[in-house]
Amino acid sequence: MSHDHFPALPSELVDWDPQIISLNTNGFSNSHRYILQKLSSTHDVTFVQETRFRAPSLQDKVSYHWQRLTNHDGVVFFEPPLYPLEPTSPATGGLATLLHPHSPLKNAVDIPHDNPILRGRYLQVRCVLGPATIVLHNVYAPISWSERARFFDELPRDFPPHFLHIVGGDFNCTLNKDLDSLNPSAATMAGTDALLTWMRDLSIVDLFRQQNPLRKTFTSPKLINRLDYIFCSSSLARLAHWKAAHLPHIPHADHVACRIIAQRQTTRHGSGSWKAPPWLLRLPRAATIIHGCLDRFLAKSNGFHNVGKAYDILVTDIRQQLKLFHDEQLDKQRLPLKKLALEIAALLQVPNMRQDPVLVDRVRDLQQQIRHLHDQQKKFLQEQAFQLHLYKAERSSRFHFSSPIPTPLRKTVFKELEDANGNLVSDQTGVSNTLVDYYSDLFAAPELRASDDDLSAFLGPLTRDTQLSVQAQQELAAPLLANEFYHAIRHSSSNSAPGPNALPFEVLKLAPHKWSLVLELVFTKQLHANRVHTGSFFADDSQLYAVNEKSLHRQLALVQGFCDKSGFRLNVDKTQVLTYCQASPCLAPLLVATDSPTKALGILVAPHLTPKARFSYVFDKFIARLALWCYKARTLAGKVAILHSICLPVMWYQLSFVPADKACAKLIDNAMLQFLHGEDINPSNNTHGLRLIKKDLVFMSKHTGGLGLHHALKLWQQHNRAVMIRCVKAFAVPSSKSAIPSWITPGYALLEKAFHPWGSPRDLLLAQGTSPFMKQFMKHPGITPMWTSLLSEWFTSRWTMFGFPSNAPSWTVPLWHNAFLPGLENLYDHCSASSQPQARTLASLGLTQVSHFLT
Structure with missing residues (x-):
């Protein structure tokens, strides 16, 4: 069929990823909770047949539950069933069409009818999608075969030619006696001609049969007939991402559901670009393709004006040729099955085929061959899946998980936002402008930003002590050699993440020598021709350590100065100060209180937090x-x-x-x-x-x-011990206090203040943990519970009694009010009361070791 017969579809319709489902519930009251929560909540449109409400109140109950699930934004339309005259008799028919609030179909209205033949069996809803008008037909055909043809003749068909149609329903008849039924009969084929006539009048097609011309599948309660369908306009059926499928095993429903879902090959998420499978790379032709592309690249490398562009073309060419080779291999594998399927299809078109025993035997033989090929393919796929499962289970446990709820239809959009003036905006333009204003305000206007020279002049004095040495600069600027690439390729593991060339390492390993030459050429040119770092980067969450309040104000001013120069904006409202000492009133709004702690690097912090x-x-x-x-x-x-x-x-x-x-x-x-x-x-x-x-x-x-x-x-x-070792090593190993890492300086300052005047925290590491002085020291209000635990762990874990080697000179041992005078440890209990005042006086003068008295 020529595409000239189809008008151009609007972009809104082409971009729509439909989620449509049709289901005969055989009594909606029994299954409405599952259908609403699991099916209708994940589909744009839901067609329900045979609601069979025995009273109008049950219909209101379903509507109430749907409104609660959709926050009163969902839409539901009903065609009431034929209510029974007696309370004990069952109702017949009844339809419901539900539209999810996230569905792009808008302005939905139902079109009532007064045809008694269609009463309780036909529901029409019209809605719009962009400039297109879409008619949703919900159909439940009579079970009686004698009434079916008349029912189809009465279905409406007078629509404007530009209207598009989507039909879902239980038609109680088959369209193809060979493919839609196990045992074709006159009863199941009754009304088929009238139904096909109605489909031709509306230009609608059976999307499932169009996409699966030879597949036998059934939807009836006993799974012997295909009675449920979803039809759509022929112009919609040519959209490649519209796929028809069936959904069996729905609780409290005896029919199989029909679906139209979106499967866009170009917008799949998670799998990334196409990757050559390992079995393809083991074939000789794959290596020939890669060697040929690399040889051509190296032969022309001297004439490249833009090496990076030529390298991108090389990678693209390799991937395209491997993909073409992959498709050829798959076609070869599918060719026997395709020939058998075409032969069966040709035999099924022969008139009175079932009466010819030769043809019947031939069809059975072909079916046996197809089953044999399917079994071989299934066995191969199962083995591949098992090997992949074993491999993935060793690296990740994601194969053991499954989501507890269905995936939402779409992400929830912003319904309303508060702008800079405090006003709530709900329209799309207002929300968009509010977001633009918010993110634009994170940076200063371009005309207000400083130049690169001003920024460099600002950062120069701050980075004078941390600039790279001449040797480090030379090492950083040294070219990458081919042997380094060769070594990296040879020692890379299988299934590793791809590098900057986006090719798997299996491709690199097919020609490691040539790849190393190519990568050396590309990276050397890039390193010398262009600057590697072309911009400045600044953390959105920074931590600064200040020794006192004056230094704190200087740090904040420094950060504000950098923001003014670079164009960033400092979020003053979220600046917080954690301190254990008294601060001036101007810092009171910034202080972290004990009753309202904050997080620093994921750790909850506050002064005196228990x-x-x-x-x-x-x-x-x-x-x-x-x-x-x-x-x-x-x-x-x-x-x-x-x-x-x-x-x-x-x-x-x-x-x-x-x-x-x-x-x-x-x-x-x-x-x-x-x-x-x-x-x-x-x-x-x-x-x-x-x-x-x-x-x-x-x-x-x-x-x-x-x-x-x-x-x-x-x-x-063990974790506490690891933190203890890291902290002790941080302030015990450096030769001077200025060399202590900045992250330990706050804790070091707390220990130093609590231990004054008996020495430094480094001297504290040599203490005897069981001494009365240390027990009293542990109760000091300036010592946090964590430091108490770390010091106790240290006294338990250190390898000598006093924490220093046995050959260390005794005059370097801290005195600490005579508690550890050499030879007087046992006399401490007797003389501590008289010696402590004198020891404190000496400690205040800085005399805390024997060596201090000898100099």
């Missing part, structure tokens, strides 16, 4: 995360993978800075066990039903046959 408060915050998040994933992880392996890779890492990162607690750790263990066994997450509840897996097996290592999880207390203490 460990219990921080644990409660983290644990509540952990429980919420488990409650979400318990619906998605179906297998035990999936649940263990979720704990290992998602839930526990986030929790342990935050709890690493909370002292380990035995009672809290027990709550974590209970939550993990309840999650694994599919129980309600209630950690405080110690009672449970029958569990098929012992607790010891859950917390046993994998190499001994367990699940590989760990008791929370042991792992918590």
Whole structure:
């Protein structure tokens, strides 16, 4: 058929990804909750036949539930059934057409009719999509074969030629006696001619049969006839992304649902660009294609004016030739099946084929051959799927998950926004302008921004101490050599993520020597011809450390100066200051209060925040995360993978800075066990039903046959110990106080202030943790509970009694009010009362070691 017969479709219709479903419910009251929540909520249009409401109140009930689900934005139209004259008799017929609020079909209105033959069996709804008018027909044909032809003759057909039609319904007849029925009969074929006439008058086609010309599938309750259809205008049927399908096994419905769904090959998400399968790259011709393209590129490399453009053409050419080769291989594999299918189709068109035993035997033989080919293909696909599942299960647990609810039809759009003046806008233009104004305000106007020279002059003094050395600059500017690329290609693992060329490493490994020469040429030209870094980048969330309030004001002024120079805007409203000392009144609005903590790098912080408060915050998040994933992880392996890779890492990162607690750790263990066994997450509840897996097996290592999880207390203490080692190393290893990393300086300042005048925090590491002085020191209000836990862990873990090597000179040991004078440790209990005042006086003068008295 020539495309000249079809008018051009509007862009709104071409861009529409339809989700349409038609279903005979055989009583809508029994299944309306499932259909509304699972089907209608995920489809633009839903056609329902045989609602069979026994009273109008049941129709109002369905309408009420649909309005609640769609926040009163959904639309539903009803064709009432033929109500019974007696209360005990069943109703017959009845139709419902539902439109989702996210559907692009607008201004929907139902067109009533007064035809008694169509009463309770036909519902027409008209709506618009852009400039196009679409008519939605919902049809339920009579079961009685004698009434069917007259019913089809009475269906409306006087529509303007530019109207488009979508028809869904139960027509109670078959269109093709060979493909739509197991046992064709006069009853199932009655009315077919009248129905085909109506379809020709409206220019509508059976989209499923058009896309599946030889497929046998049935929708009737006993699955012996195909009685349910979705038709659409022939101009809509030529849209490539409109696909017809069937949806079986719907609860409380004995018919198979018919669907029209969108399958756009060019807009698939997740799979990325086409990737050559491994079996294709093992064929000799694939290597020939790659070597030929690389040889041509290297032969012409001296004449390239733009190496980057030539390289892009090379990659595109390789991918296109491999894709063409891939299609040829698939056509070869499908050719036997295609020949058999065409031969069967030709035999089915022979008149009186069923009466010829030779033809019948030939069809059966062809069917047997097709089944054999299908079995071979199915076995191959199952083996490939199994190998892929094993490979993916080792790297990711996403194959163990499934979504607990259907995917929403579309993302919820902004219904209203508050503009800069505080007014609510709900129209599309107002929402768009509000968003543009908001994001535009993040940057200064171009005419107000400083030049690159001004910005460099501003940043120069600030980066003077951190600029690259001459040697580092030379190493950074050195060209990348071919042998480096060759080594990287040879040692890359299979199925690795593609590099900047967007080709899999399997393609690179087919010609590593030539690829290394090509990449050396491309990257060397790019490195010397263009600047690698062409812009400045600034974090949207920064943390600054200030030693006092004066330094804080200088830092804020410095950041504001950078924003003025670069064009960024500082969000002053979200600037917060965390301090443990008294601050001036001007900083009061910025201070973090104990009762309203904030987050720094994902950790809850506030002055004097109790460990219990921080644990409660983290644990509540952990429980919420488990409650979400318990619906998605179906297998035990999936649940263990979720704990290992998602839930526990986030929790342990935050709890690493909370002292380990035995009672809290027990709550974590209970939550993990309840999650694994599919129980309600209630950690405080110690009672449970029958569990098929012992607790010891859950917390046993994998190499001994367990699940590989760990008791929370042991792992918590390990994380605390890791933080302790990192903190001690940060301020004990540097030779001077100025060399201490900035991230530990706030904690170092707290220890220094609390330990004054007895020495530095580095001297504190040599203390005896069980001494009365240290026990009293741990109770100092300036020592946070976390520092108390870290110091206690240090005193337990260090390798000597005093924390320093046995050959260290004794005169470097801190005195600390005579508690550790050499030889007087045992006399401390007797003389501490008299010696402490003198020791404090000496400590105030800076005399805290024996060496201080010898110099």
